[in-house]
Amino acid sequence: MVGHDVSHIFKALSHEIRVEILDILKNGPKSTGDLNNHFENVSRYAVMKHLTILNEANLILYRKQGRLRMNFINVAPLQMISERWVSNYQGNFATSILKLKNNLEGSSNDMEKGYVHDSFQIEQEYVIKASKEKVFTSLTKDINNWWAYRLCGEDSSFSLEPKVGGQFLESGKNGDDALWGTITYLKPNEEIRLQGLLGMQGAVTSSYSYVLKEQGDATLLKLSHSAVGLLDPNWAEAHAGGWEELLGSFLKSYAETDQ
Template sequence: MDEQLTNIFKALGHPIRRQILDFLKDGPRTTGELNNCFQDVTRFAVMKHLNLLEEASLILIRREGRTRLNFINVVPLQQMYDRWVSKYQASDVASILKLKQVAERRNEQMEQALKHDTFQIEQEVMIEADRQTVFTSLTKDINQWWAYRLFGQESILTLDPKVGGSFLEDAGNGEGAIWGTVTYVKAYEEIRLNGLLGMRGAVNSAYSFKLEEKGNSTLLKLSHTAAGLLDPNWKDMHSHGWEELLGSFLKEYVETGKLPEERQS
């Protein structure tokens, strides 16, 4: 963990690398597009900056043919925030700030009409446990760490890890919601789902989890794509949501057994 933090601070220590992350906040860019953003910097220098960011896990690389796409990975930044900032915040101040953010977000949503658009979110998180343990926690134990609910904290979440299985929230009395439907599963390696995850209307949304063994740890890779009539805020909302769910709640549940409601204690 300390080595990872050292790499993160090193990566953030140069203004060009911080600018690259600023550019990637708006969406993935090819290496050529990033190079064009810096008139006085050689392509070789830009590649060196990208390599340092990749070593710090601050960007993820996806190749499409001969094209290299660079995605921002905000999970390490969320983990830094959790370590040094969130635990020292007074709960009442945090609640006020969250209320303010919700109010501002709703105002923005009212002002901005839905439009035909797409988004893609790529994130990675390293979890100190074997792949089978992470897969079981991700699926069978999802009610323990998935903190978001549509019907309040008393509802029950289940995820049946088989093709056609449902990621279901059961509120009792016949009420509930389907968060997703499993379209592909390979035990302990990958699971894919289709589901709106809080979005509404004419939207096609799919998300997948891939698990790779890294020694005694597991690298969990999230990919989430959506297309259709989208609210301009949905990408940021889901990106931050995934950061918290996977980079904080799931990781802590697997590694320490801590539940989301115990984080403030």
Template sequence: MQNEQLTAVFKALSHPTRMSILDLLKEGPRTTGDLDQSFPEVSRYAVMKHLNTLEDANLIVIRREGRSRLNYLNAVPLQQVYERWVSKYESSFAGSLTSIKQFVEGSNVDMTEQGLKHDSFQLEQEIEIQASPDKVFQALTTDIGQWWAYRLCGEGSKLTLSPQPGGYFIEEGLEGANALWGTVMYVKDNEEIRLNGLLGMTGAVNSAYSFKLEPKGDSTLLKLSHHAVGLLDPEWGRMHDEGWKELLGTFLKEYVENGKRPEMA
């Protein structure tokens, strides 16, 4: 995280109303009208200014549905602040209990039908990467095995993604085990990739995720959208949210910017 981004994050967190807005968005996306009604003592103009400050700091993501403007929490910048200062002082044995890594390994997750219910979740995240869109696109496709640290088929497995409609995002193990992480549904070089894939979920679930790349000066803004619907465990949305933060906000970003490869799990 660059110092300019860091300054914007701290500025956004310096006002109690903006912190309260983030607390509300932590529970789920809200329309601008809903947020306005949540602060009757604050004018609509002031609420809009607070939302603009949060958007400038990349702490919220805006998506429009019809005439409504939906505001989503984007916790990636907070995760980056945490990793820059807080995580360095934690025990090396400490780790997140809510990452995709542990999810696909089955740790702390009941993968039986018990507890599943008809539900859905939608995740929206944005990560700014100091690189051109073509370099980020290459990392998301040709080089995905270099930074995608999570594995379903054991140590030494190989990950590949074929960037064409019908292409597979597949993991091939050394002992005959193979896993399909996703199927490419749409691709536009250096701009967008859409896939369908369960990403560790099982059963009657439809899951789709996409990466959109937008140039931003000398950087690229990577926009993730992940939507799942079906028989879901109530924890799956939260766990995938945390996992994406780590995969994209840490592993992909550090690989593209610094050539750093994570330890493979």
């Protein structure tokens, strides 16, 4: 990281509104309209200017969803600053202290954010007019061709290595990465089980699986996704809708037509 990049980051962090924007985004992506509504006494122009400064410092990324601009936090630059000035020993010691502090304060803080101790279970089925082999390849080797949701910028790429321990990884152009899941069980052309937060944050345990069943000339794809912990009440509905779009539309179209 060069000095010019560091100065951009510190400039971006020098204003309380920009810091508050990052605090909001650490709990999940927000549209520009949602951020404007949050700051009632700040003009839309001022909020957009703050977002531009954060984007220029690479502290936030955004992508278009229809007419909406969704903003995502990018913690990679902050991590690079930490690694530049903090030794491994100091970092480990500081991490231990922070973990203790978070364990003592975490429950009350999460409750203030609206998180609740809860769980959800999503079960969905889709009939895809393609062989099990084609669907399996689409879920693994070809996942970058249809997985639409991104955390690391519009030009990021996805990979999923089909083996136990294989990572479902998003790699951004600027060196920022996001781990969407890790394979815990694999039976080629039959079943894939993964553990991963899928956009959720905090004290959450989340796992999801795909089961493929032959159905004539087609494949029945069964999705199961469960999560338990401190959850945002909106996560269950958001993930159910996200799976329907990803599997019922994007994956289905790709596996059936290669488009």
